Amino acid sequence: MTRFATGLIPVCAAALVLAGCSSAPPVNAGAPKGAKERKKAPDFALKDSTGQTVRLSDYKGKVVLLNFWATWCGPCKIEIPWFMEFEQKYKDRGFAVLGVAMDDEGWEIVKPYVERLKVNYRVMVATEEVDNAYGGVESLPTSYVIDRDGNVASRHVGLVSRSIYEQEIENLLESGRGKK
Amino acid sequence: MERSSRARLLLAALACGTTLLAQSAGVVTVAPPPKLTARRGAEAEATIRVQLRDGYHVNSHTPSEDYLIPLRLTWSGGPLEVAGIVYPKPVLEKYSFSPKPISVFTRDFDIVTRFRTPANAPGGPAILAGKLRYQACNHNSCLPPKTVEFRLSVSVQ
Numbered sequence: 001m002t003r004f005a006t007g008l009i010p011v012c013a014a015a016l017v018l019a020g021c022s023s024a025p026p027v028n029a030g031a032p033k034g035a036k037e038r039k040k041a042p043d044f045a046l047k048d049s050t051g052q053t054v055r056l057s058d059y060k061g062k063v064v065l066l067n068f069w070a071t072w073c074g075p076c077k078i079e080i081p082w083f084m085e086f087e088q089k090y091k092d093r094g095f096a097v098l099g100v101a102m103d104d105e106g107w108e109i110v111k112p113y114v115e116r117l118k119v120n121y122r123v124m125v126a127t128e129e130v131d132n133a134y135g136g137v138e139s140l141p142t143s144y145v146i147d148r149d150g151n152v153a154s155r156h157v158g159l160v161s162r163s164i165y166e167q168e169i170e171n172l173l174e175s176g177r178g179k180k
Numbered sequence: 181m182e183r184s185s186r187a188r189l190l191l192a193a194l195a196c197g198t199t200l201l202a203q204s205a206g207v208v209t210v211a212p213p214p215k216l217t218a219r220r221g222a223e224a225e226a227t228i229r230v231q232l233r234d235g236y237h238v239n240s241h242t243p244s245e246d247y248l249i250p251l252r253l254t255w256s257g258g259p260l261e262v263a264g265i266v267y268p269k270p271v272l273e274k275y276s277f278s279p280k281p282i283s284v285f286t287r288d289f290d291i292v293t294r295f296r297t298p299a300n301a302p303g304g305p306a307i308l309a310g311k312l313r314y315q316a317c318n319h320n321s322c323l324p325p326k327t328v329e330f331r332l333s334v335s336v337q
Contacts (some may be wrong), residue, residue, distance in 0.1 A: 159330035
């Protein structure tokens with residue numbers, strides 16, 4: 001084997017490793033963290049479909065379900081009606097759903113979609129900054145359940161059962177009673 | 181290390197990296213198509229082998245739901261014209277997130293492109309740039325649409 005070819009092997013091996021690492025398999029981070037273990041959810045400021053700025057920090061004192069989704073994502077499509085029901089059912093107890101769409105085409109494709117589904121919670125379009133702040137959201141859906149102090153209680157990657165969300169929301173609403 | 185050796189290694193790294201990374205994006209890899217010999221005034225076929233990571237599927241070129249992004253192979257550059265692209269027959273698969281079965285590819289598969297070489301095409305070597313756009317999911321989550329880029333070497337005779 002020539003020196004040139006020998007030199008190529010480690011380079012190609014590194015390239016293969018990098019290529020293999022480019023898309024980590026989805027992981028369901030699942031189980032909610034205890035209040036003391038929780039970390040602050042990164043704040044953001046994004047425009048909703050009406051042009052109003054939505055800041056996560058504006059929701060301090062509420063339990064928030066922050067859902068990253070896209071119009072081309074089948075599992076996301078299953079969850080949206082659940083989240084609409086949660087919004088309706090729990091909003092008076094200090095709960096809100098925030099949807100962040102990851103579609104590259106932006107509002108052009110997102111707005112008609114949310115209008116067609118009559119989504120009743122606030123939806124924004126992601127920016128690269130928000131994507132990075134949340135660690136680079138690759139697999140969709142990815143959802144964060146955030147407590148009344150703005151800390152991440154749980155993160156779910158991929159479709160999980162509706163009852164898991166409901167239980168987590170109920171627990172956080174109960175545990176934070178009086179904080180509203 | 182001698183300067184010339186370092187330079188050769190750098191060139192090798194660039195060549196290798198470009199080739200490997202250009203042909204793989206996310207969970208899909210396109211095996212480099214073999215060199216194609218195209219005769220003026222005739223048709224020639226090129227087959228690309230698409231490899232899919234285990235556990236994932238990609239939407240077919242004819243997705244069964246309007247919100248799904250189709251698989252799409254496109255070519256540009258070079259003197260050849262695309263006469264037709266033949267995708268394999270998709271399968272209808274049921275997933276937990278789809279009320280109805282959806283049209284997908286679940287394993288490695290081939291896509292055949294029929295090229296037509298114009299009678300006045302200049303002879304000699306040419307390069308065509310291929311792009312395969314796809315959107316993949318597994319049983320409970322989806323990855324953003326991606327494009328794999330690759331090249332086809334052609335000899336026009």
